[in-house]
Amino acid sequence: MSNQGLGSYFKFNSVNWDDIWNATGETVWMTVISMILVAIFGIILGLILFETKNKGGFWSHLINIVVSFLVNIFRSIPFIILIVLLLPFTKAIVHTIIGPEAALPSLIISATPFYARMIEADLREVDSGVIEAVRSMGANRWDVIWKVLLPESTPALIADGTVTAISLISYTAMAGAIGSGGLGQLAYIEGFESNNNTVTLVATIIILLFVLIIQFLGDKWAKRCDKRNL
Amino acid sequence: MIMIEFKNVSKIFKLKDKNLKAVQNVNLKINNGEIYGIIGYSGAGKSTLVRMLNGLETPTTGQILIGKHNISDLSTSQLRIQRKKIGMIFQHFNLLWSRTVLKNVALPLEIAGVSKEKRLQKARKLLSLVGLENRGNDYPSELSGGQKQRVGIARALANDPKILISDEATSALDPETTDDILDLLTDINKRLGITIILITHEMHAVRKVASKVAVMKAGRIVEKGSLIDIFTHPKNEVTKQFVNKEANGDEKELQSTLDNVIHSDPKNAIIRLIFNGSQSGDPVVSSISKKYQIQISIIQGNVKQTRNGAIGSLIIQLIGNHDEQEKVIEYLQKLQIETEVIYHE
Numbered sequence: 035m036s037n038q039g040l041g042s043y044f045k046f047n048s049v050n051w052d053d054i055w056n057a058t059g060e061t062v063w064m065t066v067i068s069m070i071l072v073a074i075f076g077i078i079l080g081l082i083l084f085e086t087k088n089k090g091g092f093w094s095h096l097i098n099i100v101v102s103f104l105v106n107i108f109r110s111i112p113f114i115i116l117i118v119l120l121l122p123f124t125k126a127i128v129h130t131i132i133g134p135e136a137a138l139p140s141l142i143i144s145a146t147p148f149y150a151r152m153i154e155a156d157l158r159e160v161d162s163g164v165i166e167a168v169r170s171m172g173a174n175r176w177d178v179i180w181k182v183l184l185p186e187s188t189p190a191l192i193a194d195g196t197v198t199a200i201s202l203i204s205y206t207a208m209a210g211a212i213g214s215g216g217l218g219q220l221a222y223i224e225g226f227e228s229n230n231n232t233v234t235l236v237a238t239i240i241i242l243l244f245v246l247i248i249q250f251l252g253d254k255w256a257k258r259c260d261k262r263n264l
Numbered sequence: 265m266i267m268i269e270f271k272n273v274s275k276i277f278k279l280k281d282k283n284l285k286a287v288q289n290v291n292l293k294i295n296n297g298e299i300y301g302i303i304g305y306s307g308a309g310k311s312t313l314v315r316m317l318n319g320l321e322t323p324t325t326g327q328i329l330i331g332k333h334n335i336s337d338l339s340t341s342q343l344r345i346q347r348k349k350i351g352m353i354f355q356h357f358n359l360l361w362s363r364t365v366l367k368n369v370a371l372p373l374e375i376a377g378v379s380k381e382k383r384l385q386k387a388r389k390l391l392s393l394v395g396l397e398n399r400g401n402d403y404p405s406e407l408s409g410g411q412k413q414r415v416g417i418a419r420a421l422a423n424d425p426k427i428l429i430s431d432e433a434t435s436a437l438d439p440e441t442t443d444d445i446l447d448l449l450t451d452i453n454k455r456l457g458i459t460i461i462l463i464t465h466e467m468h469a470v471r472k473v474a475s476k477v478a479v480m481k482a483g484r485i486v487e488k489g490s491l492i493d494i495f496t497h498p499k500n501e502v503t504k505q506f507v508n509k510e511a512n513g514d515e516k517e518l519q520s521t522l523d524n525v526i527h528s529d530p531k532n533a534i535i536r537l538i539f540n541g542s543q544s545g546d547p548v549v550s551s552i553s554k555k556y557q558i559q560i561s562i563i564q565g566n567v568k569q570t571r572n573g574a575i576g577s578l579i580i581q582l583i584g585n586h587d588e589q590e591k592v593i594e595y596l597q598k599l600q601i602e603t604e605v606i607y608h609e
């Protein structure tokens with residue numbers, strides 16, 4: 035480990051900017067695609083958890099137990115171990131274990147339970163009086179989901195989606211360690227293994243910018259949807 | 265014509281450690297077009313009773329008839345159709361904050377599958393019925409409590425219901441707004457002929473709009489009848505509490521006045537008379553002083569309007585000797601005037 039003076043952070047002529055932009059593109063791609071799928075699966079699972087909890091009935095109870103169990107298991111496995119654990123599964127569905135596509139299954143499987151639990155809690159916050167009022171109008175279960183549960187929890191869903199998206203960014207960086215591409219891999223291969231601290235610094239700054247932008251946009255969007263305190 | 269009938273209805277909630285009897289052996293008939301008040305303290309079972317009416321709860325035993333339909337015979341989808349014929353308003357309004365006022369009012373029609381154009385048109389009409397035609401594009405959070413309840417009322421009327429249930433709809437409002445909303449309900453009852461069930465813990469609301477009233481305590485109806493009867497001849501202890509509270513206004517103030525009077529003049533009895541509009545108070549009082557060796561001092565008197573006439577309340581002190589006081593009390597009781605002895609040596 036030579037070449038470790040502080041000046042090593044600022045040798046910008048040693049940076050291959052094409053590689054940086056490529057890696058940035060891969061990180062964005064992994065985050066966006068996985069977030070879209072996590073949002074869809076998360077909302078579905080969150081609704082299932084909410085709708086089957088304490089509703090009486092054998093099937094509700096069974097579904098709740100099974101889904102809860104799976105969610106708890108996958109939420110508890112550290113991401114870096116989950117990737118390795120899922121290698122055969124990844125290979126079977128995307129036919130490769132390297133590159134951004136190969137990161138998707140692990141990203142989605144690890145972030146969905148996390149988001150689903152938050153969504154369940156968000157739905158629980160919806161005013162039960164409003165649900166009762168809408169049921170008293172003759173609404174069925176789907177009316178309640180589409181017209182009450184989802185619209186009335188939107189700001190919370192967006193805020194928690196923002197948290198989830200930010201976690202996904204850090205997961206994509208970790209996935210870099212086993213060859214997913216993206217800024218994490220660049221920092222690992224170029225920055226760490228080739229001793230190029232400047233690349234590590236640049237990758238860090240770009241990721242930080244992403245996090246800040248997502249947080250900013252998420253906050254704005256959540257606030258815009260919130261008509262509770264006008 | 266009978267619109268709603270509860271036949272020996274009970275509701276028991278099975279809790280972990282006990283069975284909670286929320287409603288017990290309720291029998292009640294409500295006529296078409298009537299405003300029926302159901303009064304009781306919190307936890308008496310009022311909400312549970314009306315929730316059974318639109319099938320949000322099912323009775324443990326007994327039957328509920330609406331028109332000719334027995335609610336428990338309806339299938340899930342028939343029940344949803346039945347619910348559309350019953351509008352409901354709530355203490356906390358239960359509007360969707362995520363929708364504009366207009367879209368809140370249109371929601372029941374949206375659920376019923378009415379086309380967008382038609383439902384918005386109807387919603388606008390209903391908003392003008394409740395005096396909020398200019399607020400359709402605002403969100404509920406931009407309205408005052410009274411205005412929110414008006415939106416609630418407009419929403420409850422969207423499906424042209426035959427029955428309107430008001431569950432503590434004025435309990436979160438200040439006295440003036442309460443009266444506005446009660447007037448609106450009376451107006452709707454007259455104009456549209458809708459049967460209204462008014463659930464409340466305030467006698468004031470019942471007194472202003474209802475023509476009949478049932479008093480609930482611990483899941484049971486302990487007393488029911490016409491408003492004037494209940495007011496002028498309350499029998500049950502709970503009913504008396506409600507009536508007195510309403511008749512006397514501020515209880516604490518009255519109590520301290522009474523304490524003062526009793527303290528300075530402990531020999532003379534104090535009684536309360538409640539009479540309806542057709543028996544006025546004055547002739548009774550003057551006849552007492554003519555017939556008996558008694559002078560009368562009025563401590564408090566007032567008259568309250570109901571839909572079916574006035575109700576008066578008079579608190580008087582009987583000044584004279586003990587035997588004469590007794591005779592006056594007997595006389596009043598014979599006259600069938602509701603007489604309560606507040607203080608007697």
Ligand SMILES: Nc1ncnc2c1ncn2[C@@H]1O[C@H](COP(=O)(O)OP(=O)(O)O)[C@@H](O)[C@H]1O
Pocket residue numbers: 277284285286304305306307308309310311312313
């Ligand atoms: N879903 C429920 N499960 C268990 N207990 C309930 C339920 N709903 C109401 N209760 C109980 O039934 C009783 C009557 O409640 P409620 O009908 O809400 O009274 P009110 O509307 O007169 O205040 C209360 O003791 C309440 O705690």
Ligand SMILES: [Mg+2]
Pocket residue numbers: 310311312431432
């Ligand atoms: Mg209640």
